[in-house]
Amino acid sequence: MLTQKFDTLVKQLRVLPGVGQKTAQRMALHLLTQKRPQGIALAQALDVAMHDIIECRRCHSFSDDEVCPICQDPRRDDALLCVVETAADVMAIEQTAGFRGRYFVLGGHLSPLDGINADDLNIDQLIGRLKQEPVEELILATGTTVEGQTTAHFISEAAKSHVSKITRIAQGIPMGGELEYLDSMTLSQAMQNRSFI
Ligand SMILES: [Zn+2]
Structure with missing residues (x-):
């Protein structure tokens, strides 16, 4: 132990993913x-972010205010709604800059073995939104993992009486892939080459 306060800092730094004891010590010393x-x-910045960043009331992504900048942006196309698992997926798709519709974040994927069922995701909110604000196309951009596919099919069934066009991002992306790890070109292609589910 160097000092009590130093140890506390190291302990808190270890909260970060991939940061073990030695890395945390190096960070603290640096x-x-x-x-x-x-x-x-x-x-x-951590203090402000942890206290002030909330979930957007409309899309369930992260937001500083009640409604996030993407939901507020009048230039975006209300007719296209892209459903993703996490806010990280929104960021990944935004970085491709090819999509100008809106998003909806589910908060994960169905995984009955892990106890994650439809009630644990924002699926009811999604269906409620589709009823109130019809869209021309619902794009299911959940992962290509088994859970992501299952989730896409579940939503497709739940939403099909509320929206006529439901598409799935192209499956040329590697099976088992999480969206956020795809390179921009692959993800951009997958968004463009979507098909009816
Ligand atoms: Zn939003």
Whole structure:
């Protein structure tokens, strides 16, 4: 133990994915010896983000306000609604810059073995939104994992009486792939080459 406060910092840094004891110690030492002002800025950014970032009331992605910038943007096409598993998927698709519709974040995928059922996702909210605000096309951009496919089929069944055109992103992307790990070109192609489910 170096000091009690140092140990506490190391312990908290280990919350980050892929950060073990040694990496956390290296990070803490780096901040203390070379980057104190940046360390304070980091602490402040974390404080603000953890307290103030909320779930968008409309799409369930992250937002600083009740409704996120994408949902508020008048230039986006209300006729296209893209359903994804997580906010990370929204970011991945946005980085391809090829999609100008709206999003809806499910909050995960169906996985009965892990105890994740339809009630645990925002599926009811999605169907409710489709009833109130019809779209021309519902794009199912859940992952190509077995769970992602199952989720897409489940939503397709639940939504088919409310929307005439339901499409699935192209399956040329590797099976078992999570959207957020795809390169932009592959994801952009998959979005363009979607097909009826
Ligand atoms: Zn939103």
